[in-house]
Amino acid sequence: MDKATILVVDDTPENIDILVGILSSDYKIRVAIDGPKALALAQKSTPDIILLDVMMPGMNGYEVCERLKQDPLTCHIPVIFVTALAETADETQGFALGAVDYITKPVSAPVVQARVKTHLALYDQKRLLEQQVKERTKELEETRFEIIRRLGRAAEYKDNETGLHVVRMSLYARLLAIQSGLPDKYCELIYNAAPMHDIGKIGTPDSILKKPAKLDEPEWDEMQRHAEIGAEIIGDHHDPLLEMARRIALSHHEKWDGSGYPFGVSGQDIPIEGRIVAIADVFDALTSIRPYKKAWTVADTMALIESESGKHFDPELVEHFKQIVDEVTKIRDKHHET
Structure with a gap:
């Protein structure tokens, strides 16, 4: 096991020598004779603990400690003051x-050794706990993301046999x-919110979703309701992921010129995630086989998307999409329907 590293900071060489003599057999020791050098060393290679003198010329120990605690790279390092000030x-x-x-x-050598050992042990426990919390948080986030993806695919299974649409368009x-x-x-x-874009289709009758002929006006009105139903299913939450998923569900059928639904919002009043998903959704829908149509070619699909720039789609996003169409095509081919 690697030895812990201690940074000793003191402007008096004799004091440094005493602390090095007490600790060097058990720890790696680095030294600094003033505040600026201590800060530079701590940032360059983070020590496990710092023994810091208070009374130093220029920048005193209190100032050094304050600077250490303000820096995200060094704020977590335990600092022990070693000083003649005892008030x-x-x-x-x-x-x-x-x-x-x-x-x-x-x-006192025993006191120095005991204090350093105690605070290093506490620091190790803190780091271990933080790592465990990070790992557990990551597991919970992955579980949450997977639930959202599965819910998105559940909606797609109503009118898409494999549900790969949500994978591709995300x-x-x-x-x-x-x-x-x-x-x-x-x-x-x-990426993690987009699969929920059509979750509202769960509330749309199959007779409408799977109708091979053109929808009549009442049926089309019912189909459009899936955007608001989706927002209701997701609900109002402070969680950033669910907030974005709700905005996408509500806005991905809005159009740049205001002719979309459910609210007829236009231009940049449409959330950018809704504008992005609108392009991704249409591209995948057109290039995929459906019961009522064959798959369009990428060329024909891009021609339509470009023709709808400034009408259905955000013109700037269309230009960005044109730059990545080759990568998008590779994704489509990798996750194609079988």
Whole structure:
């Protein structure tokens, strides 16, 4: 097992020598003789614990501790003040800045060894717990994402035999979001929220969904209700994923020129995730076989999407989609219906 690393910070070489003598047999020791050097060392290679003198010229120990705790790279490192200041007010100030302990000078070897050992053990336990929480959180997120994907596929099974539509169009949506320069976190969010876009079809009668002929007006009105039904199924939540899924369910049938449904929203008033999913959804629907039609070619599909730029679709997103159509086609071929 690797030895823990201790950063000793003191402007007096004799004090450094004493601490190195006490600790060097059990730990890796690095030293700094002033505050700026200590901060640079801590950022360059994070120590497991810092023993920090208070009374130093220039930047004192309190200032160093405050800077360490403000930096995301170093804020978690335990800091023990080693100082001749023994007043209660001094200790109170140190703890308020985030220090975990105080050792007074002249130091006692057993005390230094015991305090360092204790705080390293606590730090190890904290890191282990944080790792376990991260792993568990990741498992829960993966489970949540999978439930959402499965619900999306459940809706697709009503009018798509394999449900692969939600797999493909979610991948297209993420790719288009990336091409549009949206943040990585957003791109992953839309990938995981997009499968819920047609969840409202669960509430649409099969006689309408699977009708091979053109829908009459009452049937078309009923079909359009699936957007609002989907929003009702997802509900109102503060969770970013479910919030986005709800917005997509409501907005992915809106059109850039305001002729879409359910609300006739236009232009940039349509959430961008709805505009992205609209392109991904139509591309996949047209290039896939349905009971009532053959699959269109990619060329014919792109010709229609380009012709609908500024009418059905966001013109800027259409241009971005044109740049990624080769990658989109590879995804379609990889996840084709069998």
